[in-house]
Amino acid sequence: DADVTQTPRNRITKTGKRIMLECSQTKGHDRMYWYRQDPGLGLRLIYYSFDVKDINKGEISDGYSVSRQAQAKFSLSLESAIPNQTALYFCATSDPTGTGAYEQFFGPGTRLTVL
Amino acid sequence: GNSVTQMEGPVTLSEEAFLTINCTYTATGYPSLFWYVQYPGEGLQLLLKATKADDKGSNKGFEATYRKETTSFHLEKGSVQVSDSAVYFCALSDQRYSSASKIIFGSGTRLSIRP
Numbered sequence: 001d002a003d004v005t006q007t008p009r010n011r012i013t014k015t016g017k018r019i020m021l022e023c024s025q026t027k028g029h030d031r032m033y034w035y036r037q038d039p040g041l042g043l044r045l046i047y048y049s050f051d052v053k054d055i056n057k058g059e060i061s062d063g064y065s066v067s068r069q070a071q072a073k074f075s076l077s078l079e080s081a082i083p084n085q086t087a088l089y090f091c092a093t094s095d096p097t098g099t100g101a102y103e104q105f106f107g108p109g110t111r112l113t114v115l
Numbered sequence: 116g117n118s119v120t121q122m123e124g125p126v127t128l129s130e131e132a133f134l135t136i137n138c139t140y141t142a143t144g145y146p147s148l149f150w151y152v153q154y155p156g157e158g159l160q161l162l163l164k165a166t167k168a169d170d171k172g173s174n175k176g177f178e179a180t181y182r183k184e185t186t187s188f189h190l191e192k193g194s195v196q197v198s199d200s201a202v203y204f205c206a207l208s209d210q211r212y213s214s215a216s217k218i219i220f221g222s223g224t225r226l227s228i229r230p
Contacts, residue, residue: 004158040222040223042221042222042223043159043220090158092159102147102217102218103164103208103218104218105161106158106159106160109158
């Protein structure tokens, strides 16, 4: 079974709708992240969380919110979806107690289309 | 601020050709450097990493050496295969945010290998 899972894998919605993307992990990592990927722009950080009580904005948090329901679960919400939020969304985790390289482990992604 | 610049794609090669994907970085301090790979329809996977100057990361026939004097981390493979077709991301861990394990990604280089 995958260590980092995301649901749904694909979603098509309409402008103005509220959307929730979910991420679960079995790696036991405290740190979790949400990114969006757009063609030619690489990955951009939306939100990150050190633990259940610690949530921080990334570089492009406007229009998004998150919830860390448990160590293993980190959800991303679009309160009122707009077309320029059409993108591929990735969840990731990391373990700060490892090698110190701060590598991250990614889920398979959610492809979101806002019409 | 810290940043990563990698060669633009797409890169198209014939099977068994030699591969180089250039990556340079700008950073204060001593970041860790990574190459991630994204196969079609999947999330990012860590390909290799290096945590200090002159370290060589290697995996699956790919290599990259952390060159502090040229601020580079070029990815190389001596003989590529069709199965290497993917998008490759150079990245660094931003030590200014060591408590957040923040990673900065390049924009990605799409590699296609012809049989």
